[in-house]
Every structure is written in structure tokens, then in C-alpha cells.
Amino acid sequence: MSLNSTPYYFVPAPSKYPVLASIGLLGFGGGMSAWVNGLSWGGPLVLAAVIYVLFVLYGWFGTAISESNTGKNGVNVDVSYRWSMSWFIFSEIMFFAAFFAALFYARSITVPWLSDVDNKLLWPDFVASWPTVGPANLVEKFSTIGPWPIPTINTLLLLSSGVTVTWAHHALREGNRQHAIYGLFATVSLGLIFLGFQAYEYIHAYSDLNLKLTSGIYGSTFFMLTGFHGFHVFLGGLMLTIVLRRMIRGDFTAENHFGFEGAAWYWHFVDVVWLGLYIVVYWM
Known part of the structure; x- marks a missing residue:
């Protein structure tokens, strides 16, 4: 229509x-x-x-x-939807920016400050290294998760999903609904596989590495950043699943498909955030 x-x-x-x-x-x-x-x-x-x-x-x-x-x-409502989705994604950018800022503050400001000359009398054995168990050794020892293999596999999955959702978008704009359906189905499937790998990673962290939400500032920032991103992957996948159902029943045309575009914008945002997480959390 x-x-x-x-x-x-x-x-x-x-x-x-x-x-x-x-x-x-x-x-x-x-x-x-x-x-x-x-x-x-x-x-x-x-x-x-x-x-x-x-x-x-x-x-x-x-x-x-x-x-x-x-x-x-009409056209006016379509413009309103586009602005609304843009501002919503901007608010999500600020949401994740706050968590990235907390990680930066803890890692680059707080930890060095705790090991300076003034604090050596309180915690003489504390070493300013990341990850940290804190100056008072109140946090149980834990191991971190490196970039290989699961985080790297998940990065490839999300990058691939960005390609498939773009393929679906171009197919829809060209009037090829069948290829648009294939692209959307592949995108949703890749998102589900990503969530499956992340669930396995969390189980491994808790049971084998003793890395928990309570593992000091490292554990809290790790699980808050990756966990909220996983929740956003779930929401984006839910949006795309609804769009896929609508695509199959023929709700979208080459000219009118903002429901698809809005979900695709959100999915690309999720991809970009993950790239930041992959570099800052798993590599640095």
C-alpha cells in the first residue's frame, strides 16, 4: 500500500x-x-x-x-515516524555511551588513582592493572574472556547480519519480495545464533572462569555492557521477526516500507555498538 x-x-x-x-x-x-x-x-x-x-x-x-x-x-505521519525512530536511536546511543564512559573512568582514572603515592599507605600491594580485583582484595579471583573464539565468531555473525538486512532492503526497493524475505530470514537466524553463543559464553564465565556480575568493577561493566547489548539484539530480532511476518503477507511495497527501514536502522545500530564492545571489552 x-x-x-x-x-x-x-x-x-x-x-x-x-x-x-x-x-x-x-x-x-x-x-x-x-x-x-x-x-x-x-x-x-x-x-x-x-x-x-x-x-x-x-x-x-x-x-x-x-x-x-x-x-x-500519510506523508506527514511517515516523516514523524522517521524523526521518532532517529531520536529513539540517539537516546540508545547515549545509553551505551554512559556505560562506555563508566568503563573508561574505572579503567583509566580510578585504577591509576588508587595506586598513586597518596594511596600506597592504605594499599601498598595494589597494582594498577586491568582487570582488577580492587585494592582491598574483597573480590574473588576470576579469569577474563578473550576475543577468541566466541566474541570473534559473534562479530562475524553480526557483520554478516548487517549484510543480509541490507540485501533484504535493496531487494524490497527493487520490488523483489522473495529475496527480501530470504534476507530478513537470514538476518533473524544470525541474530538467534549470536544470542545462543552469548548465553554459552555467560555460562562458561560463571561456571568455569568465576567471572560474575559481582566480580568488582570489571565484572559489573562487562556484564552490563554485553548483557544490555544482548537484550538489544533480542529486541532488534523481535522487530525484524514482526517485519518478516508482515513482509510475507505483503504489507510492504517498494515505496512504502518504513516499518522495515526503522527495524533495519536499529539493527545497524546494534552492529556498530557491538564493534565498540568487541574492541574495548575483549581486546583492550
């Missing part, structure tokens, strides 16, 4: 979904806080909140898709 050229801006009716999503996100935040502090009900609350939010998003996205398929969205 092509975009209509109506001069007015379609304004949807008041929606219940923002309030419902806020409730789920509040439960997710509370559950995560309880989980990392060792409370038994934290994990189940996080799981329940994620399932709840997914159901809310299913209804919310369904309403937006219905508005698009019935021709209510």
Missing part, C-alpha cells in the same frame, strides 16, 4: 498502551534491582514483566500496523 498524499496529519485516538507499558517497565526495573541484590523474587518478577511488556507491545504494534494498512498514515 502506497502512502497517501492527504494534507492532514492523522491523530490516533487516546491509547491505553503507554500506561500499560509503563507498568511493565516499572516492574522490570524493580525486579532487576531486586535480582542484582540477591532477592529471590527479583528474577521471577523480571521474567513476568518481560512477558507482560511483550504482550502489550503486541497489541500496540498491531494497532499501529492496522492504521498503516488501512491507509490512515
Whole structure:
């Protein structure tokens, strides 16, 4: 369905979904806080909140898709969607920038400061090296995860997925829906394999390397950066799965497919963030 050229801006009716999503996100935040502090009900609350939010998003996205398929969205709405997605991705960039800044501060400022002359009287045996177990040796010994093999394999997987989603986009713009479906299916599959490798890496870190979220500043920054990135891979894969379903049923045309473009933008953002993680976390 092509975009209509109506001069007015379609304004949807008041929606219940923002309030419902806020409730789920509040439960997710509370559950995560309880989980990392060792409370038994934290994990189940996080799981329940994620399932709840997914159901809310299913209804919310369904309403937006219905508005698009019935021709209510004109050019003005399309421009609004593009700006909204751009600002959303910018907010995600700032989100990850905060975690990268925390890693930089801990590694390049805090650790050298703890080993300077003024602090030698307090911690004479502390060596300013990264990773660190802290000056007071309160953190259990752990081993780090190097770039090979899983992080490098995951890098190749995400770079390949960036190629396949671009292939799908070009195919759609050329009117080749079959190749667009193939490209999207390959992208989603590569994302799932990435998550499988990351889950194995976490199990290996906890069981074999004693590397945990509680392993000092190294453990917390490692799992926060890689864990939130994995969550974003999951969200991006979910978006692309919905887009794939819509592609199969013929919702998109060569002229009107911002639902696909927005998800593709997000996926490329996830790829770029991973490249930064791969270099800063696993190599440096």
C-alpha cells in the first residue's frame, strides 16, 4: 500500500498502551534491582514483566500496523515516524555511551588513582592493572574472556547480519519480495545464533572462569555492557521477526516500507555498538 498524499496529519485516538507499558517497565526495573541484590523474587518478577511488556507491545504494534494498512498514515505521519525512530536511536546511543564512559573512568582514572603515592599507605600491594580485583582484595579471583573464539565468531555473525538486512532492503526497493524475505530470514537466524553463543559464553564465565556480575568493577561493566547489548539484539530480532511476518503477507511495497527501514536502522545500530564492545571489552 502506497502512502497517501492527504494534507492532514492523522491523530490516533487516546491509547491505553503507554500506561500499560509503563507498568511493565516499572516492574522490570524493580525486579532487576531486586535480582542484582540477591532477592529471590527479583528474577521471577523480571521474567513476568518481560512477558507482560511483550504482550502489550503486541497489541500496540498491531494497532499501529492496522492504521498503516488501512491507509490512515500519510506523508506527514511517515516523516514523524522517521524523526521518532532517529531520536529513539540517539537516546540508545547515549545509553551505551554512559556505560562506555563508566568503563573508561574505572579503567583509566580510578585504577591509576588508587595506586598513586597518596594511596600506597592504605594499599601498598595494589597494582594498577586491568582487570582488577580492587585494592582491598574483597573480590574473588576470576579469569577474563578473550576475543577468541566466541566474541570473534559473534562479530562475524553480526557483520554478516548487517549484510543480509541490507540485501533484504535493496531487494524490497527493487520490488523483489522473495529475496527480501530470504534476507530478513537470514538476518533473524544470525541474530538467534549470536544470542545462543552469548548465553554459552555467560555460562562458561560463571561456571568455569568465576567471572560474575559481582566480580568488582570489571565484572559489573562487562556484564552490563554485553548483557544490555544482548537484550538489544533480542529486541532488534523481535522487530525484524514482526517485519518478516508482515513482509510475507505483503504489507510492504517498494515505496512504502518504513516499518522495515526503522527495524533495519536499529539493527545497524546494534552492529556498530557491538564493534565498540568487541574492541574495548575483549581486546583492550
